[in-house]
Amino acid sequence: MIEETPDYAQITEMLKVLCHPVRLKIIDELKGSAKTVSELGRSVKLPQSLVSQHLSILRHSGIIKGVREGRKVRYSILNPIAIKILKLIQNKTKGRN
Secondary structure (H helix, E strand, O other): OOOOOOOOHHHHHHHHHHHOHHHHHHHHHOOOOOOHHHHHHHOOOOOHHHHHHHHHHHOOOOOEEEEEEEEEEEEEEEHHHHHHHHHHHHHHHHOOO
16 A cells, blocks of 8 residues: 655645634634625624635635625635644633633
């Protein structure tokens, strides 16, 4: 059996994308259900334009996807690894504040 070498460059790029508090909040909001940019803006308490910028970064990295529904786009998690990483970090940092 041939063991595959991990693609450390790809792993690093994903971690760079995840290494922002706004993007982590967005992922946390999307883990329950798909949401529009305006719904996300309200839940993370940030302007829609800023949320859109972060959604674009997450989408281009393959972490989330957007599906058009009429005039709106609903965003959802495409790569469940992002949720696993978030949960792991949340579990490890509980009680450290």
